[in-house]
Amino acid sequence: xxxxxxxxxxxxxxxxxxxxxxxxxxxxxxxxxxxxxxxxxxxxxxxxxxxxxxxxxxxxxxxxxxxxxxxxxxxxxxxxxxxxxxxxxxxxxxxxxxxxxxxxxxxxxxxxxxxxxxxxxxxxxxxxxxxxxxxxxxxxxxxxxxxxxxxxxxxxxxxxxxxxxxxxxxxxxxxxxxxxxxxxxxxxxxxxxxxxxxxxxxxxxxxxxxxxxxxxxxxxxxxxxxxxxxxxxxxxxxxxxxxxxxxxxxxxxxxxxxxxxxxxxxxxxxxxxxxxxxxxxxxxxxxxxxxxxxxxxxxxxxxxxxxxxxxxxxxxxxxxxxxx
Amino acid sequence: xxxxxxxxxxxxxxxxxxxxxxxxxxxxxxxxxxxxxxxxxxxxxxxxxxxxxxxxxxxxxxxxxxxxxxxxxxxxxxxxxxxxxxxxxxxxxxxxxxxxxxxxxxxxxxxxxxxxxxxxxxxxxxxxxxxxxxxxxxxx
Amino acid sequence: xxxxxxxxxxxxxxxxxxxxxxxxxxxxxxxxxxxxxxxxxxxxxxxxxxxxxxxxxxxxxxxxxxxxxxxxxxxxxxxxxxxxxxxxxxxxxxxxxxxxxxxxxxxxxxxxxxxxxxxxxxxxxxxxxxxxxxxxxxxxxxxxxxxxxxxxxxxxxxxxxxxxxxxxxxxxxxxxxxxxxxxxxxxxxxxxxxxxxxxxxxxxxxxxxxxxxxxxxxxxxxxxxxxxxxxxxxxxxxxxxxxxxxxxxxxxxxxxxxxxxxxxxxxxxxxxxxxxxxxxxxxxxxxxxxxxxxxxxxxxxxxxxxxxxxxxxx
Numbered sequence: 001x002x003x004x005x006x007x008x009x010x011x012x013x014x015x016x017x018x019x020x021x022x023x024x025x026x027x028x029x030x031x032x033x034x035x036x037x038x039x040x041x042x043x044x045x046x047x048x049x050x051x052x053x054x055x056x057x058x059x060x061x062x063x064x065x066x067x068x069x070x071x072x073x074x075x076x077x078x079x080x081x082x083x084x085x086x087x088x089x090x091x092x093x094x095x096x097x098x099x100x101x102x103x104x105x106x107x108x109x110x111x112x113x114x115x116x117x118x119x120x121x122x123x124x125x126x127x128x129x130x131x132x133x134x135x136x137x138x139x140x141x142x143x144x145x146x147x148x149x150x151x152x153x154x155x156x157x158x159x160x161x162x163x164x165x166x167x168x169x170x171x172x173x174x175x176x177x178x179x180x181x182x183x184x185x186x187x188x189x190x191x192x193x194x195x196x197x198x199x200x201x202x203x204x205x206x207x208x209x210x211x212x213x214x215x216x217x218x219x220x221x222x223x224x225x226x227x228x229x230x231x232x233x234x235x236x237x238x239x240x241x242x243x244x245x246x247x248x249x250x251x252x253x254x255x256x257x258x259x260x261x262x263x264x265x266x267x268x269x270x271x272x273x274x275x276x277x278x279x280x281x282x283x284x285x286x287x288x289x290x291x292x293x294x295x296x297x298x299x300x301x302x303x304x305x306x307x308x309x310x311x312x313x314x315x316x317x318x319x320x321x322x323x324x
Numbered sequence: 325x326x327x328x329x330x331x332x333x334x335x336x337x338x339x340x341x342x343x344x345x346x347x348x349x350x351x352x353x354x355x356x357x358x359x360x361x362x363x364x365x366x367x368x369x370x371x372x373x374x375x376x377x378x379x380x381x382x383x384x385x386x387x388x389x390x391x392x393x394x395x396x397x398x399x400x401x402x403x404x405x406x407x408x409x410x411x412x413x414x415x416x417x418x419x420x421x422x423x424x425x426x427x428x429x430x431x432x433x434x435x436x437x438x439x440x441x442x443x444x445x446x447x448x449x450x451x452x453x454x455x456x457x458x459x460x461x462x463x464x
Numbered sequence: 465x466x467x468x469x470x471x472x473x474x475x476x477x478x479x480x481x482x483x484x485x486x487x488x489x490x491x492x493x494x495x496x497x498x499x500x501x502x503x504x505x506x507x508x509x510x511x512x513x514x515x516x517x518x519x520x521x522x523x524x525x526x527x528x529x530x531x532x533x534x535x536x537x538x539x540x541x542x543x544x545x546x547x548x549x550x551x552x553x554x555x556x557x558x559x560x561x562x563x564x565x566x567x568x569x570x571x572x573x574x575x576x577x578x579x580x581x582x583x584x585x586x587x588x589x590x591x592x593x594x595x596x597x598x599x600x601x602x603x604x605x606x607x608x609x610x611x612x613x614x615x616x617x618x619x620x621x622x623x624x625x626x627x628x629x630x631x632x633x634x635x636x637x638x639x640x641x642x643x644x645x646x647x648x649x650x651x652x653x654x655x656x657x658x659x660x661x662x663x664x665x666x667x668x669x670x671x672x673x674x675x676x677x678x679x680x681x682x683x684x685x686x687x688x689x690x691x692x693x694x695x696x697x698x699x700x701x702x703x704x705x706x707x708x709x710x711x712x713x714x715x716x717x718x719x720x721x722x723x724x725x726x727x728x729x730x731x732x733x734x735x736x737x738x739x740x741x742x743x744x745x746x747x748x749x750x751x752x753x754x755x756x757x758x759x760x761x762x763x764x765x766x767x768x769x770x771x772x773x774x775x776x777x778x
Contacts, residue, residue, distance in 0.1 A: 004574045011562065103558040106524055110615075111575045112547040322526030323519075332663035335759035337687055365649035372641045374503050375649040376670045430756065 092255030181270025246303025253310030505669030551615030605636030723772025
């Protein structure tokens with residue numbers, strides 16, 4: 001009985017799992033091929049263009065291709081991580097809303113199994129589906145970093161910079177997510193098949209344009225981040241992990257909660273993503289001058305707490321609701 | 325399976341329609357003494373009516389002595405039931421006719437007029453005895 | 465039916481059930497009992513609250529007030545046990561659309577310890593279900609038949625169907641009813657179903673419950689209702705209006721007028737709890753020249769009750 005529920009939930013998250021693999025493969029393959037080509041030409045460039053908005057940038061001074069390759073791979077784990085945040089929001093958002101929308105929740109509710117057990121299994125499956133690609137990505141990152149470190153040992157750069165989403169970029173991310181999501185919601189809700197595609201394509205194109213223009217516009221702007229010493233990378237790494245786990249947990253939790261309360265997974269994902277990002281950007285904006293590492297750690301802990309609370313609340317909402 | 329027609333929109337109770345239908349099938353010799361009639365379940369599924377209704381109809385037929393239940397076998401047509409069935413069918417027809425006549429009387433028709441209408445009806449139906457539907461009474 | 469497997473004498477019991485949506489009482493202080501082994505047809509216009517009532521009876525909706533027992537279980541308290549004993553067929557199919565019919569069957573089977581495999585196979589054959597077809601590619605009729613199969617194969621004591629056959633073609637409708645009757649004829653299962661098709665209700669149900677605007681207007685066995693509700697056509701001497709008082713209080717209790725219509729000399733009354741005494745009473749009214757008593761079918765009874773109420777309200 002538990003196993004068929006697990007299978008069912010895995011089937012519901014099939015698209016998310018495919019997307020996770022797709023995202024990872026795209027980035028790894030693209031990075032690998034760019035790197036390979038550049039390596040052949042003997043000119044690995046200073047910075048990866050793919051992740052110029054959100055990137056982990058280590059100032060360094062070297063012409064050793066092997067080190068740069070490692071840095072590249074490690075660097076490109078960052079956009080994968082960023083996209084996984086969106087993915088995890090989607091996984092959380094699909095928890096209940098979709099089954100409620102297409103009424104299969106009622107089908108499920110007529111089976112002799114408690115809502116509590118259904119939710120627990122769903123939570124386990126969703127967390128597994130979310131954590132697995134993160135773990136793989138972290139693994140790749142770790143290996144690449146170790147490779148880099150080994151190659152670079154003895155000639156470590158003087159400083160590093162860990163960038164977080166804040167400043168104009170943070171605000172823009174929130175705005176983009178919310179607007180894309182709302183348009184997607186409208187498209188899914190009110191439009192037929194070919195129109196959905198057209199609307200989605202138009203919106204994506206528009207956003208891409210806005211984004212490119214925006215990047216050019218904001219080039220000079222500051223974004224929050226943490227300077228760190230690569231020779232003593234542990235505090236920075238811990239801070240980064242805290243921040244990331246906090247972001248991911250709060251987003252997953254909020255999407256899960258919204259999913260139990262609304263019938264729209266798109267809206268759940270949008271606000272699940274948008275609200276925590278908004279909150280974090282606001283915190284970062286208002287505390288620019290404070291000790292950013294400790295702020296990041298605090299927001300990380302708060303994010304995990306909020307996420308756990310939201311998941312619990314979502315399960316309660318789901319089990320107490322008079323209608324499935 | 326021999327045909328009994330059930331008209332659900334009729335005011336005649338369905339169980340009555342089944343009783344009349346089976347009775348006329350027995351009277352016509354479709355079911356002979358000693359033969360099984362369909363089980364309640366088969367009959368309910370075929371006629372698309374409530375099994376309780378079929379069971380009740382069978383009980384009524386049993387009371388009339390047309391069928392008897394045999395343990396472990398089902399309902400069989402009782403020996404010597406055919407004349408009884410014919411009699412029963414006649415009674416049902418008599419009742420229907422009586423009702424029609426009463427209706428005619430209230431409309432102020434003379435016995436001669438009623439007789440003429442009856443004759444016209446009987447020639448109109450080709451004099452055949454296809455009394456499948458076995459209706460017991462009229463309704464508006 | 466032939467041998468009754470009685471769990472409680474009231475397999476489904478609604479006690480003072482109210483369901484509010486906003487300010488509207490969609491189900492209004494309704495009490496109804498369905499005895500074990502009964503086959504009850506729930507009839508009423510669109511928006512009468514039938515669907516809401518049925519959804520509450522299987523716990524898909526909580527009542528605002530009142531309590532509901534299905535198959536001997538309190539629907540809110542023992543909901544998991546209740547779902548082992550109750551089958552439900554919704555008005556629209558709600559199986560995961562990506563499941564194949566065979567997958568859906570295998571899925572549901574895993575949840576039940578009392579799965580009746582012979583019945584399942586029999587219904588697959590009878591319904592000619594394409595096991596390899598996904599639910600989203602099925603016709604409405606096929607999906608509904610699959611839904612019925614899934615609702616009866618765990619041998620529930622109670623089966624609840626919400627407008628099961630609306631929009632079916634005649635062949636599918638017949639197959640569907642055959643499936644229900646195969647199940648019903650088995651071991652005294654209790655069935656409650658809602659329908660617009662009064663002829664179907666008259667055919668299949670042995671009890672009828674009539675809902676109108678959230679209230680239960682009439683409930684009883686089909687025969688009893690057809691027996692006790694009659695239409696009387698009175699021809700009056702003059703077209704001066706019916707004998708006074710012309711109202712619901714016209715007749716002595718328990719008889720009551722459900723609907724009355726006046727057209728010239730003809731005065732038509734639909735009377736509940738009709739008896740010979742009622743006939744005498746009417747005959748004794750001044751100006752009455754003739755009386756005809758007409759039998760009604762369920763359709764007529766239903767329409768007269770609903771129209772009578774609407775006319776009285778105007």
